[in-house]
Amino acid sequence: MRKFFRLTTTLALVCGLLAGASSTVAAQTRARTNEAQGGETLIRNATILTVSRGTLQNADLLVRGGKIVGVGPNLRARTDARVIDATGKYVMPGIIDAHSHSMSDAVNECTLSVTSMARIQDVLNPTDVDLYRELAGGVTSLNILHGSCNAIGGQNSVVKIKYGRPISEFLFPGAPPGIKFALGENPKRSNFNAPGIPRRYPATRMGVEEVIRDAFTRARDYKRTWDDYRAATSRGERNLMPPRRDLQLEPLVEILEGKRLVHAHCYRADEIVMLINLADEFGFKVKTFQHVLEGYKVAKEIARHGAGASTFADFWGYKVEAYDAIPHNAAIMTRHGVNVSINSDSDERARRLNIDAAKMMRYGGLSEEEALKLITMNPAWQLGIDHRVGSIDVGKDADFAIWTGHPLSVYSRVEMTFIDGEVFFDRQQDIANRTRLEQERRLLEQAEVNRPPAQGGTPPRPPAAKRTAYSHDDDVWDGEDNQR
């Protein structure tokens, strides 16, 4: 009993420690909500990479009520405005990661081949510390996708990384709903045929196509049933029995009606074309092909369909369908007129998407502006939020970061990250907090319950690295995993 008491006390202490770490941010951001409610911030004398209209030297950025209200030289702010001197520094729009599994307590509802009823929104964890690390890489918005376990997966959530706030404040206002599809090795479970793991249809690319075809055939019938019912009621027919709602098919009907965006995980050229043909046949559009590592082989087909492509910069070779991946993928697709973004699919890579974008200048010769678009305007378009974010323009949300140098240089790092005009990352503040956190940790470690027991018993367990959450999708096959 005493031991139990000790354990619970320890747990409480440990939790306190963690709360301490994160409350710093929460306190900061809470204190500044006045900026969101009409307060002004003026960033002075920066090099501003608008992305939409080129680079502005020695320019100011004025933010009011969470929106950008001025971009240009010598802007005037109210006397109570917060003024930040950014001489020698760069401002760029917040980076948008169109493929993330951050803050997800679950990624794959893997039991069925079609799980369109499952929602990532229900498993979001706002305390995932990787969110803070991503803010420190200049990232402000994420597309949190369901995994690639099934041909038609669950519904995604687009979020702003308002770390320290409740989930309701993360959800991107007005972002169109979307869904994950997946083709190839993952939905056919080809790398998961371990003894003891039950098999699940489909097991081939034939089956993957058939699953999607079957689902949309059912969805089309379901839609007709409802259309007929609504037509009948509008004709004034009475005592009609409404059709039974089907939560699996409803999202697919929304796709057919153009109300839900399809984000389709894929690798090989043939499966990309397969989905395009299927979508044409059923009359819907694929909004983005995700990963799309062989997109460069069928760039014209992707362009003709009007889909975007969200790919890795140069991640390759971790499984057979990633063996033909080339780092020139983004450049070739861009040259064919495809809207291309560079994503992370990894909490680690998400923190350095600026370097990934810079690589695209080396591989295939994209211009600086094209490279910047890959992580800002283009993913904003792919997620249907380009009217709100993705560039430094008057009227857009004040989501941006201040960098020590040009963000496409490896030598640059983020000083501050803003979302809706509020500071969610501040390096100087972060460094200032470290001493206090170290002291707090030391105090806790010295506490009676945390000292190694004089005899018998075991010292308490330190906190786990983080709450169990998934941060990778395909990285199950990441060669780096096999390293150590």
Next chain:
Amino acid sequence: MRTTDHFTPAFASLREFRRTLALSLAVLLAALPSLAQQTGSVSVQTMSTPQGTYAIRNARIVTVSGPDIERGTVVIRAGRIEAVGANVNVPAGAQEIDGAGLTVYPGMMDAGTNMGLVEVSAVGATVDTSELGELNPNAQALVAVNPHTAHVDVTRVAGVTNVVTLPSGGSISGQAAILNLNGTTPREMAVVPTAALVVTVPRAPGGGFFAQAQATPNPEQAAARERQTEQLRKMLRDAEAYGRAQDAYQRDPRNVPRPDTDVVLASLVPYVRGERPVIFLADRERDIRASIRFAEEMRLKPIILGGDDAWKVTSLLKERNVPVILTGTFDLPLREDDPYDVHYSNPVALQQAGVRFCISTGDSGAHVRDLPFQAGMAAAFGLPRAEAIKAITLYPAQIMGVADRVGSVEVGKLANLVVMDGDLLEARSNVRYVFIEGRMIPLVSRHTQLYEQFKDRR
């Protein structure tokens, strides 16, 4: 990069998972040999030119070992650097390269890879990193290196000319090799065929990820770990005794009975005698300390590979002069309350403390080309730029004992060079020439071939 905890429910350990995986993936075996044919891609290594005489003129030269030369010439002959300087005579018959606007750097070196041992990591049939069992000192990485892997071309065209390739798994994984990224046979690639022993001091039963997650092993686990460590000690002591017995026999073959040859123990002798270094895989503070303690006890010459927590152990590392090959610069922090930039600033922490270190990707092969960007990230977080370049050129060469041959632009060293149109560490700049052992390397890889094949498809 560290794996996340995907597999908790189904498998007792990640290692067990990987083993199961390897078995199940054997099915895919048959598919692979045809990969190259499918894509029409061939290894381009045989296309590299013979060792020629070259003069790179009017270039900026970052020698690394000495001051930069703003405008100078590098002469390459018979595989070596023959001359470097502002006023150097170009030998008759030399092929001249106009280096105006370009910068010559030493080729980069990654001291912690599995280059050549892994083609497609998800396909067990293409992975030759880990032998069965715990103690495999005579497993030599060089033997299994595939010189014709696509990874070699992809890596060297990015300016990485040298790697250390390591076996993995078990307490003694085997012996690492130092390679030039050019050659038709493993021997042709080898700078040092057996350069270091790779050891992991046992942590807890099974080791690996799940052992890390558990801070305090229960008594049974602790006992099992002690048993494993004892086996490791015993093998090293046996090797010492074996070496002494062999020596005694050599000195006096008439009177001393001839000891039977034991290939396993024989392979360990140079390491237990401190003639060659032992690479210890250790990221956590306690594992780094345990490795140093173990090396001292067994009188080994340690190098730490991994070193995520090295910033916490700087005084010990400095005091014992133990070098660290940092593989985690891009890794997420280990603990929730670690500073967000803890691994970005690990290199500068070691540099300021005077600890010998170098930066490595720790990658199996495909992403070794990220090496300059990892060094760049370290520079963004405080490592002086010149040190960042050394951390991927001269320092790994020094740590691995081959600084007499590679790591800087110096007369007499192997002509392993990369010529850039900009800064070595910037992703935006381009590689213009690569030389390995004085051979001009074609800037062609599986990736450039596929690019050429498809870029203009309309």
